Amino acid sequence: MLAKGFPRIREREILRVAGELGGSDAALAATAARHEVLKWAATQIGTALTADASQLEAFELFRGGRTCIAAGLVDEQRTLWALRVDRPDANVAARTWTTEVTLGYAAGNGRALFSLRLLVGSPEDELLIEPAVPAVVRQLAAACGLLQSGAPMASAPWTVVSEQDAEALVDQLLAPSRNITYLVCTVPEGETAPLINAPLLAKVMLGLARVVIVPAAYTWLLTRELGKSLSVYNGAVRAYLPGFSLDANPMAHRLYLVNWKPGEDRARAASTALRWMAANESIRRLELGSDVLAFSDVRQASLDHERERLRQTGGADKDQLAAAQAQIAALKDDLRRAADTQQWLSDEHKAAEERAQTIEQQLHGAHYRIQHLTDLIRTRGDEPDLDEQLPTTWAEFADWCDQVLSGRVALEASARREVRSAQFEDPQTAARCLLWLAGEYRDSRINGGNGDLRKAIDDGVHNDRCGADSFDYTGSNGRVTVEWHIKNGGNTRDPHRCLRIYYYWDEASQMVMVVSMPAHRRSGAT
Known part of the structure; x- marks a missing residue:
């Protein structure tokens, strides 16, 4: 329990990096990389390190509020070495930066691997920082070479x-x-x-x-x-x-x-946003335990290995006791850090839920505003989409939908993919059909209709049930049954002349969702 007046320190993860070390000899590459990591660590704690890079030495070094801890492991399958450096922030009191570096390779299996985590412990509710990879990443890239998907970083x-x-x-x-x-x-x-x-x-x-x-x-x-x-x-x-x-x-x-606006420092704001985005994406994409190894995992594996070695070789009781005590101390440290991480994740989850609720409320407000303005235009005797310029090519069709039909009709991912390679010869007829969905059809649904509008829309084009061609679709709104489509006559399947627009009504967003167009969709019935 914290004493009154002392802020709670929360540890938050900022970013993760993973890659391969250059060089075909994994053992030599890992040794060279350890040498660079130890040089970097010495600059962080302000004193020379006597550790031998050619050995997987475990050590702990404490100096002036800065710590440097290393752990290593060699067994039949793998060689692992990890280092953790904790140092105080130079400008913000009670803020501490933690960098974890792990190097390893499997016996006879490809290149040596590298991973890094950057964490920060701080009482601040909002971190006013610009995320950046630690200098050791650039040092390794320059001295040893770092690769991602086979290409140099x-x-x-x-x-x-x-x-x-x-x-x-x-x-x-x-x-x-x-x-x-x-x-x-x-x-x-x-x-x-x-x-x-x-x-x-x-x-x-x-x-x-x-x-x-x-x-x-x-x-x-x-x-x-x-x-x-x-x-x-x-x-x-x-x-x-x-x-x-x-x-x-x-x-x-x-x-x-x-x-956006002359005279404003938008470039700096955009740069900060991009840095946060890339850092957050690295945490989301790189998985702990597989893509990135935490220092605690390597240390515990190393301690487990040492205890088992002492047991099998009949080590002295005092040595086995010391190994057990070291592992207990390490577990306590890992537990504390895990609790901090759990609290951070809980806080982030709560904040994300609040942001999602705010965005959802804003979206509902925007939809209401669109409908209000549409109704207002009609009360003045005009039609909202009367003068809209229709797309003349399929290349511009999806962009036209996003700009003109926003908040009323949306293309699902499958439909977006199809319109890019569409062969139907008249994209303007297809556009007029979507305007009908955005107007008369959507109005009927909003006003309580069940969507049963079997009627002509354009010359030779009408709205009807799919019948035996109905199908289930899983998209942005989960799994739905698509039962309606807009079709032209002629009983042809020629993609140049056949028009089909399959859609469903999403009650939550009050929008028409187009699933497939403009070709006839193959089904069990066809």
Whole structure:
């Protein structure tokens, strides 16, 4: 229990980094890396370390509020070594930084592996920091080489200098195997560099994200290949997370507008937001125990191994007792840190729930506002979508839906993917059908109708039940049954002439969700 007046210190994890060490000889690479880590640790605690990098020495060093602890383990399957450094913040009282580094390799199985965790203990409710990888990551990358997915970690941005580079960037963004975030920084027209400090961003995000600079002359290619809603241009920065695809939700791969208002330091604010995003993504993506090893896991494994060795070799009772006491002390330390982490996770979960509730309330308010303005336009004798310009190509169709039908009709991921490769010859007819869903159909549902609107919508196009072609679909709103579609006549399956728009009504969001279009969907009945 804390004494009255003393703030509670909470330990929070800031970021994780994982990769492979350069060099084909895992043992030599791990030894060289330990040497660099020990050199870095000496600068953190302010004294030279006498540990031999060629040995997996365990030691504890305490100096002036700074600690450095190492643990090692060698058995038939693996070689592990971990080090933890705790040091006080130079500017903020009661704030302590913890860096954990783990090096290891399996016997006869590929390269040596590296992982790192950065944590901070502090009484602050809000951390006013700009996350950055510890200098030891850059030191290892320079001296030993660090790799991710077989490619070297780069502490400098990649600058696109040709259309071939831009096409290669698109390929990398869409690669299913990509496991690192790409921060694509664009250069505005008439400028020679991004408005954000891309070289600094690449340096402090080494191992967390790859920074790419795209001059204005090549941003059009990103728009052509990815679509306007998923592209980035005019000085903005976009974070493309792993798993990005052409049917991705644009909000999941956030766009940062750096030059919103002249005279405001938006670049600094955007940089801070990007650093937090990449740091948080590293914690979400890299799993403890597999991608990243915690120092406590290596230390406990090492202590277990030593106790078992003493037992099997008949070690003296005092030695076995000392080993048991060391393990108990380590377990107490791990338990304290685990309790701090649990409290941090609980606080973060509560804050996330509150943010989600706020966003949901704002979304409901926006939907109500859209409906109110739509009704107001109609009371004045006008139609809200009467003068809307319809898309003439399928390439612009998804962007048109996002801009014109927002809050009323949305394309599910499957439909977004399909419209990009659609063969139906008349995208404007399809657009008019979605305007009908956004208008007459949606109004009927909001006013209590059951959606049973079998009627003509356009010349030769009508709304009807799917009948035997009904199907179950799992999308953004869970599992639903799709029972209605818009179709044209002619009894043809030719994708150039056949139009089908399969949709369902989502009561919670008061929106029409389009599941598949514009081709006929193959089913058990067809």
